[in-house]
Amino acid sequence: LSEIKNIINGCLKGNRRDQELLYRRHAAKLYAVCLQYSGNDEEARDILQEGFIKIFENLASYKHEGSFEGWIRRIMVNTALEKYRSKHSLYRVDDIDDIPEPDADPDNEDYSGLEAVDLLEIIRELPPKYRMVFNLFAIEGYSHKEISKMVNISEGTSKSNLSRARAILQRRVGSYTGLKKRLLNG
Amino acid sequence: MDDRDINIDIVFRNGLKDYEVLPPNDVWDNIQPAIRKNKRPLVILRAAAMFAVMIALSFLAYRYSREIPSGLKGPVMALNPESFAPENDAVIKTLPAREISQNQILTPDIPYQENKLVVPVTTDNIASPEEGIVKTAEIDKMAEEQNDPPALIALDYKTDDYIDFSKANTLEVPENTGRKIPDRWSISALISPTYQSRFTSGENEAVTQAMASEQPIMSYSGGLALSYKVNKRFSIQSGLYYSNIGKELTGIAAYSGFSDHFYTKGSPNFVITTSNGNVYSSNNDIFLTDGLSSDRIQTSFNNDVVDPVKSSLTYLDNSIRQNFSYLELPIILRYKFIDRTLDFNIIGGLSSNLLVNNAVYASSDHGKTQIGTTDGLNLITFSSSLGMGMEYNFSNNLSLNLEPMFRYYLNPLSNIPGMRIHPYSFGVFSGISYKF
Numbered sequence: 001l002s003e004i005k006n007i008i009n010g011c012l013k014g015n016r017r018d019q020e021l022l023y024r025r026h027a028a029k030l031y032a033v034c035l036q037y038s039g040n041d042e043e044a045r046d047i048l049q050e051g052f053i054k055i056f057e058n059l060a061s062y063k064h065e066g067s068f069e070g071w072i073r074r075i076m077v078n079t080a081l082e083k084y085r086s087k088h089s090l091y092r093v094d095d096i097d098d099i100p101e102p103d104a105d106p107d108n109e110d111y112s113g114l115e116a117v118d119l120l121e122i123i124r125e126l127p128p129k130y131r132m133v134f135n136l137f138a139i140e141g142y143s144h145k146e147i148s149k150m151v152n153i154s155e156g157t158s159k160s161n162l163s164r165a166r167a168i169l170q171r172r173v174g175s176y177t178g179l180k181k182r183l184l185n186g
Numbered sequence: 187m188d189d190r191d192i193n194i195d196i197v198f199r200n201g202l203k204d205y206e207v208l209p210p211n212d213v214w215d216n217i218q219p220a221i222r223k224n225k226r227p228l229v230i231l232r233a234a235a236m237f238a239v240m241i242a243l244s245f246l247a248y249r250y251s252r253e254i255p256s257g258l259k260g261p262v263m264a265l266n267p268e269s270f271a272p273e274n275d276a277v278i279k280t281l282p283a284r285e286i287s288q289n290q291i292l293t294p295d296i297p298y299q300e301n302k303l304v305v306p307v308t309t310d311n312i313a314s315p316e317e318g319i320v321k322t323a324e325i326d327k328m329a330e331e332q333n334d335p336p337a338l339i340a341l342d343y344k345t346d347d348y349i350d351f352s353k354a355n356t357l358e359v360p361e362n363t364g365r366k367i368p369d370r371w372s373i374s375a376l377i378s379p380t381y382q383s384r385f386t387s388g389e390n391e392a393v394t395q396a397m398a399s400e401q402p403i404m405s406y407s408g409g410l411a412l413s414y415k416v417n418k419r420f421s422i423q424s425g426l427y428y429s430n431i432g433k434e435l436t437g438i439a440a441y442s443g444f445s446d447h448f449y450t451k452g453s454p455n456f457v458i459t460t461s462n463g464n465v466y467s468s469n470n471d472i473f474l475t476d477g478l479s480s481d482r483i484q485t486s487f488n489n490d491v492v493d494p495v496k497s498s499l500t501y502l503d504n505s506i507r508q509n510f511s512y513l514e515l516p517i518i519l520r521y522k523f524i525d526r527t528l529d530f531n532i533i534g535g536l537s538s539n540l541l542v543n544n545a546v547y548a549s550s551d552h553g554k555t556q557i558g559t560t561d562g563l564n565l566i567t568f569s570s571s572l573g574m575g576m577e578y579n580f581s582n583n584l585s586l587n588l589e590p591m592f593r594y595y596l597n598p599l600s601n602i603p604g605m606r607i608h609p610y611s612f613g614v615f616s617g618i619s620y621k622f
Contacts, residue, residue: 008477009437009477009478012399012436012437012477012478012504012505013399013401013436013437013478014436014504014505016218019218019221020214020218023214023217024214027208027209027213027214028206028207028208028209029204029205029206031206031207031208031209031213032202032205032206032207035207036202045209045210045213048209048213049213049216049217052213052217053217053220053221054495054501056217056221056504057221057439057501057504058439058494058495058501059439059477059504060437060438060439060475060476060477060478060504061439061475061477061489061493061494061495062477063477063480063489075495078495114197114201115201116201116202116205117205119197119198119201119202119205120202120205120207123198123202134198137195138194138195138198138199139198139199139202166194166195169194169198170194173194173197
């Protein structure tokens, strides 16, 4: 704990070595978060870059009271959210009916064969608005009330989007696991 | 919400919890310049610009000083009226005192007249009596052997006053044939980047903690100095200088846009403990937060009340700057211990400094944003200085100065209970001097 405190203090004093150390320690985990919130690698890279600049800029407001990892993750999620809000009008918001149905097995709840890389791929295939609501609710733990303010939608829309996101994910997870099983069984 | 929904949430939450993906290498390369937007490069650029200006001025001065002799036309004599005592038969008068540099060969410019010998002279002829004897003898011989007029020089417009070498074989030259009496007054323009630090004594825990997060910033000092030469070695100098010193208070982040969220009136929103006294914020649009210490800033708007990220405040900088400007009136003594083309001086003196500006600000890409002022600063401080001066003489009047100086403040900038803090600084002054 004191080590990260020293690194943070070094960053606050403009120490370049500490700044790079802080980045190297947390970049991989935060990049995974960025990928989770973005549809493509370029966007994820932009979020990571902007997020880290914000982390360094706001480091003075971190009081060493809560988890530092949680604090920097929140900043990265906020950055992803800002990116989403700025680009939202550019996205074609797919309705659930527009999405091609995967070869799904909705009753299959055996997700044991899925690895993190598969889950990331599945979640990134979601339409942005479903992905954002699902991430904020299921992964970050925000309530629909909070999400409605963050994304600037109604609570009802937030619930609806979450429901649709889950439906898509369940089908795709089923499809993935089914496909994996078929591949394993020859 | 059925179990399947909860299950899928858990699958993704747990599955991605510790997942890591290495980002592309160029991301850090892009982040680094953005967070290293410190103003130090700007300081270096300013110092470099000043240095370039000084070099340019020096070059112009050098060019100017070189052009003066080349512009002179007509008969010019190197002899100083005081150089010759008219005791011998050799009578020499010169043009009204005009200066030429030593060893400059003078060209003949008047027609030769029989029996009125005029001699080519260099100032070397004057410098050595023995040499003068040889040369005048040679000239006599030349005059006897040749019908052609020798190379000539005008010594005076009145032909009666030319040297009559037929009567005199020698010239007695007094030893006092050197430079003319030096100019006693000189005016100099000097400027220097200065590095600041301080000597401290005493105990004040809050101030000691605050000092740990303070860093000196590159400061400047410069002005005009008038010097009077008491004798060949000693001179006394005074003038008017402007100096700018300060500290960077690291770890204190500044945000603007605070007044959009919080209306404040009356007492300052933030009070910051520093080694130069308390800083009281006067700009209600500024929010400050300290990432290094919970004691340095006293405010009712701490992070529990205001989150700058959530409140969408505009980030300005990760440190704030405390800046003081002084008008200085120095009294300085100089002792010249090497007197050549490149002179060396020992310099020492005292200065009284009047506080003329007191500001605390945050810098951002959009410029400086005033935060407030430092309380309790002494209006007048006194400092002593010691240094060495190098003076390169371009001409009799112009010289380039380079003066590494150490300065120690005899009294603190402000009175801190339980602490004595005496700043000191080191700078290299450079500039030009004009003697008159």
